[in-house]
Amino acid sequence: MDFDFDPTTLELRERLTTFMETHVYPAERIFEEQLDSSPDSWNPPPIIEDLKEEARRQGLWNLFLPGESGAGLTNLQYAPLCEILGRSPHIAPLATNCAAPDTGNMEVLHMFGTPEQKKEWLDPLLDGSIRSAFAMTEPAVASSDATNVETSIVRDADHYVINGRKWYISGAMDPNARLLIVMGKSDPDADRHRQQSMIIVPRETPGVDIRRGMKVFGYDHRDHGGHAEIVFTDARVPAENMISREGDGFAIAQARLGPGRIHHCMRLIGIAERSLELMVTRASGREAFGKPLADQGVVRDWIAESRVRIEQIRLLTLKAAWLMDTVGNKGAHTEIQAIKIAAPATVEWILDKAVQIHGAGGVSQDFPVAAWFAQVRTLRLADGPDEVHKNALARNEIRKVRSHAGA
The missing domain is CATH 1.10.540.10 (Acyl-CoA dehydrogenase/oxidase, N-terminal domain)
Incomplete structure (x- = not known):
């Protein structure tokens, strides 16, 4: 490598x-x-x-x-x-x-x-003239298991009709989010991983009711489009809005989440680096008990430990990225899951220390560390909670050892 x-x-x-x-x-x-x-x-x-x-x-x-x-x-x-x-x-x-x-x-x-979908939706997204949202999470089910989604996508002649309730749909409060990619069930009787489909639902579609913006630890996140609760009531869209084929929704979600997870981890390292810089600046400029905070042993321990942890997650992120390039997302599955577990928890720890060093300022709006802390803590849930990734990692490790022992 x-x-x-x-x-x-x-x-x-x-x-x-x-x-x-x-x-x-x-x-x-x-x-x-x-x-x-x-x-x-x-x-x-x-x-x-x-x-x-x-x-x-x-x-x-x-x-x-x-x-x-x-x-x-x-x-x-x-x-x-x-x-x-x-x-x-x-x-x-x-x-x-x-x-x-x-x-x-x-x-x-x-x-x-399809070529038509790319022309109508992908091109303006690439150009930055519109935004979008991805509607998967639902309040009525444990959405950590994507097969639980209950929103229905039912074929009716040359249209599909969508009914269901979603929440924490990131970006959907932005008026320029012109399309929603909605995941729902198109065939409840199919194999468990073939029941779901994804479909494009334009924001202006009758029956799409954007109810409210959801808060995250009190933050509305309107600076980057917020998180919406959306109710779909007989929302009707053309059949050509189906992405790929009926039943491909779960596989598409997995293809989507692989790069998304590692992109989050890449950005988290940047947050960690800047948090450490703010930590050092604050500790160097504040004095307690006769000497700067930066000269206090516990603070130096936090600073040193932060550097060690940043380097660890950076190396794991780079390894996952390298594997994605060389053997594909499936071949990098273990490393993607590992960094998705490690990075948010690690950066959460660093931010906790940054908050502590900033004192009252650390929980205020005058420094960015409180808002970053809320964002990072949320990523231990988004794109799959820690426990789901740990369970999958453990299952793979058990399978490998048992397979080797059997051989």
């Missing part, structure tokens, strides 16, 4: 770092001021459009997507770039068109969409 940056990565890394320092970091305060000035709006702050225009001009656009439709980068090339984007997690991914859930939806349409 060779994790050295190749010339393409080095050049993009330098350009992206300059873009962050010149445009993104200075925009953070403006971003917050614009949010505060429009407390009832779900539109992104206007500064985002300015940043998007600059990112597109500099060629820092769709970095996440391989092939001709995107930047043509491998997962290993994208990893250090995504880490840099994670240093300003509510701004930089949006500014470069690399924000979830749009990234996952673009990947789905790129891999499984």
Whole structure:
């Protein structure tokens, strides 16, 4: 395994770092001021459009997507770039068109969409002129098991009719989220993993009722589109809106979540790095019991431990990315699950220490660590909770040992 940056990565890394320092970091305060000035709006702050225009001009656009439709980068090339984007997690991914859930939806349409679906929905998503949402989680069932979804997708002549209730549908409160990719059951009598389908539902479809924005630890996350509760009541869409074929929904979800999980982990490393920097800055500038916090033994232990943990999860992320490039997502399954378990828990620990060092400021709105903590804690649930990944990892380890013993 060779994790050295190749010339393409080095050049993009330098350009992206300059873009962050010149445009993104200075925009953070403006971003917050614009949010505060429009407390009832779900539109992104206007500064985002300015940043998007600059990112597109500099060629820092769709970095996440391989092939001709995107930047043509491998997962290993994208990893250090995504880490840099994670240093300003509510701004930089949006500014470069690399924000979830749009990234996952673009990947789905790129891999499984028809030419007509790509023209109508993928092209404007790639251009950044619209946004999207992915509707899977439901309040009435344990959505950690995707086969539990109860939303129905029923064929009626040349249409499908959707009925059901979803919540925590990220990005859906943004008025520019023009389409929802909805996962539901199209055949409850089929094999357990062939019951589900995915279908494109335009936002304006009659019967789509976006009820409310859901909060996460008190945060509404309207800075990046919020999280919606949506009720579908006889929402009717053309049959050609089906993605791939009926019964492919579960397989599509697995294909979508693999890259999405590791992208989250890449960004988390950026959050961790910036949290450590804030930790050191705060500890160096505050004095308690006659000496700076940075000279207190327990604080130095936290700083040192943070560095060790960051390096550990970075190496595991790079290994997972390298495997995805060399043996495919299925071959990298163990490492993707492992980093999805390790990264949120590790960065949660680092942020906890950052909050502690900041004292009262650490739980306030004057520093970003409280909001980051809420975001990172949520990722121990999103894209599969820790326990599901641990169970799958353990099952694979048991199978390997028993297979070896049997041989």
